[in-house]
Amino acid sequence: MDLNFSKKDETFRRTVADWMKSNLSGRFAQLKGRGGPGDEHSLHDLRHEWEKRMAESRWTCVGWPKEDGGRGLSIEQQVIFFEEYARAGGPGRVGHIGEGLVGPTISTFGNDEQKKRFLPPIVAGEELWCQGYSEPNAGSDLANVRTKARLENGEWVIDGQKTWTSLAMHADWCFVLCRTEEDSKLHRGLSYILVPMRQSGITVRPIMQMTGTSEFNEVYFDGARTAEDNIVGRPGEGWSVAMGTLAFERGVSTLGQQMQFRNELDAIIDIARQNGRDRDPMIQRRLVDAWIGLKAMRANALRMLSRPAAAELPREAYIYKISWSIWHRDLGKLAMDVLGPDAEIGEDVPYDLSSLQRLFLFVRADTIYAGTNQIQRNIIAERALGMPKEPRR
Ligand SMILES: Cc1cc2nc3c(=O)[nH]c(=O)nc-3n(C[C@H](O)[C@H](O)[C@H](O)COP(=O)(O)OP(=O)(O)OC[C@H]3O[C@@H](n4cnc5c(N)ncnc54)[C@H](O)[C@@H]3O)c2cc1C
Structure with missing residues (x-):
């Protein structure tokens, strides 16, 4: 392990701390320490505005490469950024699934069109994502996924059920692991498809947790649609893409x-x-x-x-x-x-x-x-x- 903070890094630390101090103020001051474990539901709209405020100053996706719209920070500076963010009481990030999971996945496995379409709205804090992996009979045994997608007139049509889907109630998009090959088993025949959440073929039902709040949901796909191009990797090769996402976590x-x-x-x-x-x-x-x-x-x-x-x-x-x-x-x-x-x-x-x-x-x-x-x-x-x-x- 070789992690030393240089003088330049320490100057950077002050820059982050100063930015947090002057921006986590006024109406944003009430966000201090909010949106953490068991509190994800609180002040969502204001936290979404906060995400956009961060984006204006290029404080979202700080570890992403510059060509993806990120800040291209070194590991040391990323560590500093996240430490100072937490030290200042920065709220739970509404964009973390986009920034931490699907963004790096699209950057690694997606094509140029997908990068152009999906990465900028994540960087800008505009589009929020959720993760559609788990199902009632596929959790630890994820390869047991049963949700299906078939091609019809240039679109994927999706039917099935996901569960424990965190923040689905706020998400604009979901990355859905589903079976695109009839009768395929286990890891084979799965695909990684990007599906817009705001459509009539999708129903989101909150699940009450013991905190009394609902951070996660059941999500029903009933003839939900997405463009044929919205598949990351090739059809039937979604397992390796899905595992890539878990590694970025x-x-x-x-x-x-x-x-x-x-x-x-x-x-x-x-x-x-x-x-x-x-x-x-x-x-x-x-x-x-x-x-x-x-x-x-x-x-x-x-x-x-x-x-x-x-x-x-x-x-x-x-x-x-x-x-x-x-x-x-x-x-x-x-x-x-x-x-x-x-x-x-x-x-x-x-x-x-x-x-x-x-x-x-x-x-x-x-x-x-x-x-x-x-x-x-x-x-x-x-x-x-x-x-x-x-x-x-
Ligand atoms: C707060 C929270 C947020 C979540 N958010 C999301 C999300 O956004 N998107 C998403 O797709 N999923 C999400 N999940 C689901 C999560 O990924 C699953 O709960 C997890 O993978 C376990 O699956 P399961 O709940 O089906 O339990 P099961 O797989 O049914 O496991 C039940 C028990 O059996 C044990 N077990 C199972 N198989 C084995 C084995 N082979 N060997 C030994 N023990 C075993 C497990 O460890 C567990 O104790 C979330 C879960 C939680 C709690």
Whole structure:
């Protein structure tokens, strides 16, 4: 790992911090710390305006190459950008699925026309995306996808159901993994198709989560249509494109995520100081363990990110997903124990919760999305330790 911040980088850090200070103000000030875990629904329209404000100053897609409309920042400067963003209390980004997942996928696997059509509105913060992979019988076993698409008069016609689709209620487009070859099985015969969400063939139904809010949805495709050209990669070769998208999910923004974790841990430590829980040796020990865990995660993340970007996951990425998700889940429990009896009190119960209560409830999902921890362990067993593969049905 070779990650040193030069003088130029430190100047850049001040530029980002100053921009955040002067722009996350006025009507945007209310966005500080909002839109995070369990709070994704809040202030959406204003956060969308914020995305466009960032775009005006070229602070979206900072790691994308310049030819794709990005800022072409070095890894070091991307790390700085995301850290300063989180340090200033920058809100959850409404454009993160476009910027972090489908944009890099189109850049890597798409053709020139697709890049011209789809990348600029992501950079401008204008078009929002959602990810149409999971189905009622295809989650960990993603190759079991049943949603179908067929060509009819120069258009793909899509029928089927996706589920757990985050932010589908706000999305303009969805990248849909679907079966385009009749009777094909497993990874073969799948395609990666870009589908406009605002059409009569699509129904979005919110799923209530235990936070009392609905970050994800069921999405029904009932004769939904999209142009024949809106396929990334060749028909039947969608699996490798879909896996490419998952590899991009690791992104440099994970460092910003850690700054966010640091903010959460600091808030918990502050509460422990105020309510005297910091005198309890068991709580002290857990707070120290959390702090050590955060340092170890940062080292692993920097090691992972200092490798050149590639459409395949480095080994560190598998360890990383497991370690941060368990750490974050445990932080939620620690927060409740530090709050003590206050953890059980909500204003306007059941659902007007404090940010730590929302955190506690939402982090249960961290060990599930982007590949469950059991699946990550299977992959580590097979790829890192060379153990036998699970038999396929
Ligand atoms: C907050 C949140 C947001 C999400 N957003 C999206 C989204 O935007 N788009 C999208 O497409 N999906 C999304 N998902 C879905 C997510 O990708 C799936 O939940 C995940 O892949 C697991 O699939 P599943 O829920 O069908 O569980 P299953 O695959 O049915 O798994 C159930 C349990 O069995 C275990 N299991 C399954 N197979 C094995 C195995 N082979 N070995 C050992 N254990 C196994 C799992 O680890 C899990 O504990 C989201 C999920 C969450 C929680």
